[in-house]
Amino acid sequence: GDSVTQMEGPVTLSEEAFLTINCTYTATGYPSLFWYVQYPGEGLQLLLKATKADDKGSNKGFEATYRKETTSFHLEKGSVQVSDSAVYFCALSPAGAGGTSYGKLTFGQGTILTVHP
Amino acid sequence: EAGVTQFPSHSVIEKGQTVTLRCDPISGHDNLYWYRRVMGKEIKFLLHFVKESKQDESGMPNNRFLAERTGGTYSTLKVQPAELEDSGVYFCASSHQEGGEETQYFGPGTRLLVL
Numbered sequence: 001g002d003s004v005t006q007m008e009g010p011v012t013l014s015e016e017a018f019l020t021i022n023c024t025y026t027a028t029g030y031p032s033l034f035w036y037v038q039y040p041g042e043g044l045q046l047l048l049k050a051t052k053a054d055d056k057g058s059n060k061g062f063e064a065t066y067r068k069e070t071t072s073f074h075l076e077k078g079s080v081q082v083s084d085s086a087v088y089f090c091a092l093s094p095a096g097a098g099g100t101s102y103g104k105l106t107f108g109q110g111t112i113l114t115v116h117p
Numbered sequence: 118e119a120g121v122t123q124f125p126s127h128s129v130i131e132k133g134q135t136v137t138l139r140c141d142p143i144s145g146h147d148n149l150y151w152y153r154r155v156m157g158k159e160i161k162f163l164l165h166f167v168k169e170s171k172q173d174e175s176g177m178p179n180n181r182f183l184a185e186r187t188g189g190t191y192s193t194l195k196v197q198p199a200e201l202e203d204s205g206v207y208f209c210a211s212s213h214q215e216g217g218e219e220t221q222y223f224g225p226g227t228r229l230l231v232l
Contacts, residue, residue: 004159032218043121043225044160044208051218089160093219102219104150104162104173105210 002027006090006108013080013115021075021088021111023064029095033057033066033073034105036089044089047075080115087112119143121211121224129230135197138227142191142211148172149192150212150221151184155205163207166192199231 007022025033035047035057048057053068062077073090090108122141130136142149151163163182164174168189177184181200186192196203206228210221 034220036223043123044210044223046220046222049220091160093221102214104165104176105152105160105221106162107152107160109159110154110157 002031002092002094002106004090004092004106004108006088006111008109008111010112010114013113015082015115015117016079017115019075019077019080019084019113021090021113023073023075023090023108025071025073025090025092025106027071027092027094027106030068031092031095033064034091034093035062035064035073035075036091036107038087038089038110040086047088080113082115082117085113085115121209121222123207123209123224123227125227126225127228127230129232130199131232132201133198135195136199136229138194138196138207138209138229140192140194140209140211140224142209143213143222146211146213146222147189148212148214148219148221149186150210151192151194152208152210153205154208154226155202160208163194196229199229201231204229204231 003026032051034049036044037047048059050057050066056065091105124139149166154160162176165172166186183195206226209224212221
């Protein structure tokens with residue numbers, strides 16, 4: 001079945017440091033890939049997504065590129081802020097017929113990021 | 118536009134009791150999903166409604182869990198009787214499939230603690 005593996009945390013960085021959170025997946029076909037973020041005391045929010053190979057999703061200075069050859073979707077940010085402290089989840093939705101993507105999400109275990117001033 | 122809402126935000130019950138969680142999806146979203154995150158592990162799928170029908174309930178852990186979506190609007194998830202291992206955060210998500218793509222929007226979750 002489908003699976004998502006994220007780098008283990010927690011990750012602790014100083015403000016303005018470079019961030020990488022690794023995510024690899026196992027799935028058939030071309031699933032859609034997502035990064036969700038959960039800020040303290042809040043629910044899950046969609047951060048960015050990519051629906052086909054070589055697509056780059058980006059939002060709020062974060063970006064991730066859909067790499068079919070390495071089955072990866074690593075999250076990066078060039079300069080983190082204290083306000084980026086949160087739990088980050090990589091997820092995929094299964095590929096369907098005709099290039100569609102629909103249905104239950106499979107999540108990684110989540111990576112806790114703490115950014116210090 | 119209002120987001121996905123869930124009620125209650127927290128629930129503390131004793132083993133053997135019954136708890137009912139509610140989810141109100143974004144208006145017009147036909148798809149409604151339930152997920153659960155237990156003890157800091159990954160978020161796991163429970164089931165998927167399309168309107169009032171169960172499209173996929175392969176993630177439901179056992180028959181102590183009952184989900185309904187009468188009228189295709191809000192959904193409830195009942196746990197009866199609750200066990201210690203049911204503790205966790207229950208998330209609801211809704212979506213509207215468009216052009217072969219789907220983005221799920223999540224609610225804030227219900228934190229359930231079974232003592």
